[in-house]
Amino acid sequence: MSYTAWIILTAALVGLSCGIIGVFLILRKTxxxxxxxxxxxxxxxxxxxxxxxxxxxxPMLIGGILAGIVTAFLVQWLHSLDVQHDASIGIVFTTLFxxxxxxxxxxxxxxxxxxxxxxxxxITFIPFHTITVPWIGEIPQATALLILVLLVVLxxxxxxxxxxxxxxxxxxxxxxxxxxxxxxxxLFMGLVSVTTVxxxxxxxxxxxxxxxITPAASSYLWTDKLVVMLVLSGAFGVLSAVIGYYVAAWxxxxxxxxxxxxxxxxxxxxxLFSPKHGIxxxxxxPETGQTGTDPV
Amino acid sequence: MKEIVLEVKDLSxxxxxxxxxxxxxxxxxxxxxxxxxxxxxxxxxxxxxxxLELHPALTGTVKFFNEPYNxxxxxxxxxxxxxxxxxxxxxxxxxxxxxxxxxxIGWLRRPTRKHKQKAYEALEKMGMGDYADRQISQLSGxxxxxxxxxxxxxxxxxxxxxxxxxxxxDAATERAxxxxxxxxxxxxxxxLVVHHDLQTVEDYFDHVLLLNRTIINHGKTEDVFTMENIAxxxxxxxxxxxxxxxxxxxxxx
Amino acid sequence: MLSIxxxxxxxxxxxxxxxxxVAAGTIGCxxxxxxxxxxxxxxxxxxxxxxxxxxLLWGEKNLLVLVIGAGITALIGALFIQWVTTSxxxxxxxxxxxxxxxxxxxxxxxxxxxxxxxxxxxxxLDNFIYGQAAAxxxxxxxxxxxxxxxxxxxxxxxxxxxxxxxxxxxxxxGLGISIQRMNTLYSVVLVMAIVIGIQAVGVIxxxxxxxxxxxxxxxxxxxxxxxxxxxxxxxxxxxVLGTLVSTMKNGLPTGPFIVVVGAGFFVLSFLFGKEKGLFxxxxxxxxxxxxxxxxxxxxxxxx
Numbered sequence: 066m067s068y069t070a071w072i073i074l075t076a077a078l079v080g081l082s083c084g085i086i087g088v089f090l091i092l093r094k095t096x097x098x099x100x101x102x103x104x105x106x107x108x109x110x111x112x113x114x115x116x117x118x119x120x121x122x123x124p125m126l127i128g129g130i131l132a133g134i135v136t137a138f139l140v141q142w143l144h145s146l147d148v149q150h151d152a153s154i155g156i157v158f159t160t161l162f163x164x165x166x167x168x169x170x171x172x173x174x175x176x177x178x179x180x181x182x183x184x185x186x187x188i189t190f191i192p193f194h195t196i197t198v199p200w201i202g203e204i205p206q207a208t209a210l211l212i213l214v215l216l217v218v219l220x221x222x223x224x225x226x227x228x229x230x231x232x233x234x235x236x237x238x239x240x241x242x243x244x245x246x247x248x249x250x251x252l253f254m255g256l257v258s259v260t261t262v263x264x265x266x267x268x269x270x271x272x273x274x275x276x277x278i279t280p281a282a283s284s285y286l287w288t289d290k291l292v293v294m295l296v297l298s299g300a301f302g303v304l305s306a307v308i309g310y311y312v313a314a315w316x317x318x319x320x321x322x323x324x325x326x327x328x329x330x331x332x333x334x335x336x337l338f339s340p341k342h343g344i345x346x347x348x349x350x351p352e353t354g355q356t357g358t359d360p361v
Numbered sequence: 362m363k364e365i366v367l368e369v370k371d372l373s374x375x376x377x378x379x380x381x382x383x384x385x386x387x388x389x390x391x392x393x394x395x396x397x398x399x400x401x402x403x404x405x406x407x408x409x410x411x412x413l414e415l416h417p418a419l420t421g422t423v424k425f426f427n428e429p430y431n432x433x434x435x436x437x438x439x440x441x442x443x444x445x446x447x448x449x450x451x452x453x454x455x456x457x458x459x460x461x462x463x464x465x466i467g468w469l470r471r472p473t474r475k476h477k478q479k480a481y482e483a484l485e486k487m488g489m490g491d492y493a494d495r496q497i498s499q500l501s502g503x504x505x506x507x508x509x510x511x512x513x514x515x516x517x518x519x520x521x522x523x524x525x526x527x528x529x530x531d532a533a534t535e536r537a538x539x540x541x542x543x544x545x546x547x548x549x550x551x552x553l554v555v556h557h558d559l560q561t562v563e564d565y566f567d568h569v570l571l572l573n574r575t576i577i578n579h580g581k582t583e584d585v586f587t588m589e590n591i592a593x594x595x596x597x598x599x600x601x602x603x604x605x606x607x608x609x610x611x612x613x614x
Numbered sequence: 615m616l617s618i619x620x621x622x623x624x625x626x627x628x629x630x631x632x633x634x635x636v637a638a639g640t641i642g643c644x645x646x647x648x649x650x651x652x653x654x655x656x657x658x659x660x661x662x663x664x665x666x667x668x669x670l671l672w673g674e675k676n677l678l679v680l681v682i683g684a685g686i687t688a689l690i691g692a693l694f695i696q697w698v699t700t701s702x703x704x705x706x707x708x709x710x711x712x713x714x715x716x717x718x719x720x721x722x723x724x725x726x727x728x729x730x731x732x733x734x735x736x737x738x739l740d741n742f743i744y745g746q747a748a749a750x751x752x753x754x755x756x757x758x759x760x761x762x763x764x765x766x767x768x769x770x771x772x773x774x775x776x777x778x779x780x781x782x783x784x785x786x787x788g789l790g791i792s793i794q795r796m797n798t799l800y801s802v803v804l805v806m807a808i809v810i811g812i813q814a815v816g817v818i819x820x821x822x823x824x825x826x827x828x829x830x831x832x833x834x835x836x837x838x839x840x841x842x843x844x845x846x847x848x849x850x851x852x853x854v855l856g857t858l859v860s861t862m863k864n865g866l867p868t869g870p871f872i873v874v875v876g877a878g879f880f881v882l883s884f885l886f887g888k889e890k891g892l893f894x895x896x897x898x899x900x901x902x903x904x905x906x907x908x909x910x911x912x913x914x915x916x917x
Contacts, residue, residue: 091705091708092447092450092451094447094705094707095707096705096707096708096710096711097652097655097707097710097711099711100652100655100711100714100715104818143884146884146892146895147890148829148884149646149649149651149829151649151650151651151652151707152646152651152825152828152829154651154652155651155652155654155655155821155822155825155826156822156825156826156829156877156880159655159818159819159821159822159825159826159873159877160822160826160873160874160877162818162819162870163819163822163869163870163871163873163874163877164870164874166819166867166869166870167866167867167870167871167874170865170866170867170870171863171866224469225468226471227460227463227466227471227472228463228468230452230456230460231460231463233450234446234447234450234452234457234460235441235445235446235460237415237439237441237445238439238441238460238461238512239463240415241413241434241437241438241439242434242435242461242463242464242516243434243435243464244463244464271659271715271718271719271722272715272719274711274714274715275712275715275716275719277711278708278711278712278715279711279712279715279716281708282704282708282709282712285451285703285704286702286703286704288451289451289452289453289496289498290451290452290453291451291452293451294451313723316723316727317726317727317730318723318724318726318727319722319723319725319726321719321722322718322719322720322721322722322723322725322726323719323723324719325715325716325718325719325720325722326716326719326720326723328712328715328716328719329712329715329716329717329719329720332712332716336698336702336704342702342703343702344701344702347701371910373906373910375902380902380906383906383909384906384909384910419899419902419903419906420903420906420907420910449703498703
């Protein structure tokens, strides 16, 4: 495969995983957790580096995932102790991120890790670090990782589909039916973290946030069916990756920045023109919301 | 005397510094339909939430069928206030009702056609059969409440707690819900309902629990729902009562 | 320590981070009661494209110009969030997340272009975006001080209007206060507080300066008046202490230290705050439980 194809494939994988996860993120009203986790993952990676002196690989993955789950846990804990939910997100992630930056500045120097790289990613280098996978041959390491993550994400979303649905829609009912709501929450945040960490090195934190929130929000404007929303959101993620790549190639600029921007364009189009919930459609046929004529 | 299925002892609860429930003791018989009545801020919702461990209790114990809550969770159905969920969630009426079956379906299994059929029957019972595939945000308030009731029905619990199911619904929905509640009672289920409309208490409930921070009175409607008791319950809140209270008096008289 | 203080530039930087902390702490209280804590995070990210565009148009790094550019895109971001949430089913947190990531992505695109252009002081731009208080020069500090004072002045002269606006919108409307105008004013002061802080702490951590002092202050008082004062104090102290620590060694970033000091204040308040600190809450709960039990025993005895 060509250089370009690998980059687009890798970004498309990020778009697909994030698009699917993002649907539940939005429906659970925890969109800003994406922002929080994508930043605190940095601390996990830094700590993993300090312990193992290794950039990348398994330690980095584990460090990042743990950091994500710790973030989710701290936010939940503060919130359960009466701190406003968004305030606890704001406090936890900025503090952990600040600690990460300080650690980079004091104990690591500039060795292989810097904040800007982390935020923007270096997708252009992806095709150069390859590994050999049995039966498939040589493929870029980041791509292989993202394929694995996509499989993990699909597995969990499909297996616990109805549990995700009920814990997102009505946690109180879920709890009374004996579904462990809090455990499901942490499992979900774990999935967000896994996806974030895997995407992090390739495309950077900001694109992960864009891919997690925007395609899902766009698809929310097109459909009232959860399954359709999941499919659409994944598709929007992939589409953003492709559009973003070519825009970046065209005006010669940051690929991941451009992909994040492309998600925004898709949202804007959905927001204006979606036949269901777009604002133009709403203008044309005002208030069709409550059409309930009562039965009996 | 009938079997006692719910026993609340010395229950109290608070929100920060204010005690909302104080020394609440009562027991409920199997097959009764109880209205929980009291002024705004009397702790009606808190009572239900504390009983179901959705709000921490300061003191006291609650036993269902002589067991703690955790052991009998699945035998208990809870219908929260309509405003407690996001009605913009991408799902339809039938799907929401099917959620009531998730406990029975269990992990790793999908709802089958049989489950869907059961959910559909519950919807039909609530007069909502034609709305099964309607997106839930497109339902009126009354219809949403019926969906919630249908969901409680399929749960097939032995005891139900309902938080203001009749608040802000149209007359037809109110009739439909009451028919179902009486049917549940006839089947030997126990139902507790937070209710706010004093005029209908006598028609709807066989038992009444008058609550204002603590239990003012509890028992058979004809014994307990008297002018004196109502006045005592709403005593400190005369002004809040306004004209409703006068109606209530007429009925009692 | 003395040697640090004797350096005149450090004094200027200290003054600016202190003022910034005070201004951010004050505005943070307003954001807290509007329940829009994370709005500052979204808007500080949304400021990035404005910074780069201003730089591209002006051709050099001038703080006032960058701040104006930052302010413009941040305001557009704020308007966009409002537009999306009021006219569609998208919730506010999703709208904020989108504005944050998409605007920032757009900024990164522009930044890559700016970095390609010949000439210009790109590293200065990076310092500005990621926060490097030590890189500030005297004229920067003066610009910042003036802007911060303007923000404080706006809050100060309309203090009682803010209070009514935050606690009882309908009542405020009854008094003839225009909610629309207050909302606009709120967005303007919020954006101002954010953009003047970017230089010192960076776009990513700016939100912390608005959130942490306000939430910490909440643990000590029930009065809005005191909360603002305390929040300003905590903000100012975090600014000063964080800056001092970061000047201990060359090349240390200022922003993260300010945030960590602020977080320290939060933890203290969270544990020991007299209003609803963890410790006080626990004692209160136990006390109430005991009272309740005693009361019941007495009543039980009477029956």
